[in-house]
Amino acid sequence: MQMKKLLAKTMIAASIAGSALAVQAQEVTLKIHHFLSPTTFIQVGVFEPWCAKLGKESGNKIKCQIYPAMQLGGTPPQLFDQAKDGVADIVWTVPGYAAGRFPLSQVFELPFTMTNAEATSRAAWEFVQTYAKQEFKDVHLLAAHVHGPGYMFTTKKQMNTMADFKGMKFRAPTPLTNKMLAMLGATPVGMPVPAIPEALSKGVIEGAVIPYQVAPSLKVHELVKFATETDPKYPALYTTFFVVAMNKAKYDSLPADLKKVIDNNSGIEFSAMAGRVQEADDAPGRQKFKEAGVTINTIPAAELAKWKKATDSLDDDWMANATKLGHDGPKLYKAAQDLIKKHTK
Known part of the structure; x- marks a missing residue:
């Protein structure tokens, strides 16, 4: 009888320990890397409140460690590949720093295109999801946005x-x-x-x-x-086109409940928030x-x-290049313009 009781207690203790380990295993710390100082809008106005929201909605299972000013090494043009390769879990970067690599999404950088940052950021997210997803196939895209008037x-x-x-x-x-x-x-x-x-x-x-x-x-x-x-x-x-990109393997490794928290805090509203916060800082x-x-x-x-x-000929050049790459350049240009109009109030 004593042996049975001891065995039962051992099994209960093991079960409790296993449950604790399972909970612990679901906790994740996201390494976020960007090229500006820790006092700038991207950290104080965007990532810190965003991370706080992730923490709250995940029951503190998602935590963030933010590395500003390229503290994980490398240069700003290398940030996208750092997300792709897992050097960082999440990065904020300018795709245009890599010349020729993201030609379609750069439509928002054409002169005299942007109306306001929030509207154009909403347009940018919709455009990428509809027409330029292939440019970001190597990462899990969280946001696409622009800054206020340059x-x-x-x-x-x-x-x-x-x-x-x-x-x-x-x-x-x-x-x-x-x-x-x-x-x-x-x-x-x-x-x-x-x-x-x-x-x-x-x-x-x-x-x-x-x-x-x-x-x-x-x-x-x-x-x-x-x-x-x-x-x-x-x-x-x-204006300049930015993205918040996440390592695909990191995202895929998350349990379903934490993926849902990330999903609920990414996309068009996260894009709009980033644009709005950046322009408000002007x-x-x-x-x-x-x-x-x-x-x-x-x-x-x-x-x-x-x-x-x-x-004006820059618009024509962009359309011609998009067509050369196998797309309908004029159609994509018009789509970007129409999306900006749709979201501009």
């Missing part, structure tokens, strides 16, 4: 007309923006955003196109004399420039119409 920040000369671009060395984030600047008369210099401060301070570039929100973290307000905006009623000069960013005494001016719609005419 403006011009210059060290020596205020921008007023298209003629002011002539010969100026201007930083651009992606190939399409490089081409746009060249068409406007500038000498484009492509580089990821973290390289801007050193390039400005050393005179490698005389100007940069970026949104207000990221500028203070790069100390751009301390390095330039002029900030040039565009008429807010006119489509933005440019106002405090702009204030930093005012406080620093930077001269701020606005290019009127009539002048912007000339810039648009000068860069």
